[in-house]
Amino acid sequence: MASSRRKKHFLLCVRNGGCEDLELRKLYxxxxxxxxxxEGYVRVVDESGEDYLYPETYFVAVPLPxxxxxxxxxxxxMRASNPPLQRSALVRRR
Numbered sequence: 001m002a003s004s005r006r007k008k009h010f011l012l013c014v015r016n017g018g019c020e021d022l023e024l025r026k027l028y029x030x031x032x033x034x035x036x037x038x039e040g041y042v043r044v045v046d047e048s049g050e051d052y053l054y055p056e057t058y059f060v061a062v063p064l065p066x067x068x069x070x071x072x073x074x075x076x077x078m079r080a081s082n083p084p085l086q087r088s089a090l091v092r093r094r
Contacts, residue, residue: 008073011044011059021046022054027062027072 009030016022028044031051036043041053064072 008069010062010064010069010072011042012062013058014060015058017055017058019054019058021052022058028059029072030059030061 010027011030013022013024013026013028016024028046031043031045033041033043033053036053037056040056042056042059043051043053044059045051
């Protein structure tokens with residue numbers, strides 16, 4: 001029986017052409033899209049889990065060791081980079 005899980009592939013962003021939502025030197029998960037590929041685009045997934053089309057010239061394919069693929073494929077819940085301030089239990093009241 002064939003596995004329904006597909007191996008994830010990753011692309012390295014090497015240029016962003018003014019697209020502020022792409023970070024240079026960052027790895028993005030690549031989703032196969034034959035129609036987009038025929039038009040010269042690739043579909044990548046950002047941190048929010050949404051996928052978008054970008055010119056294929058913005059990326060290069062990166063073969064990764066299995067351990068790295070596993071680490072990158074894990075979905076980590078997004079959280080605010082700066083959590084709200086909380087009063088420490090050690091702060092004395094005046």
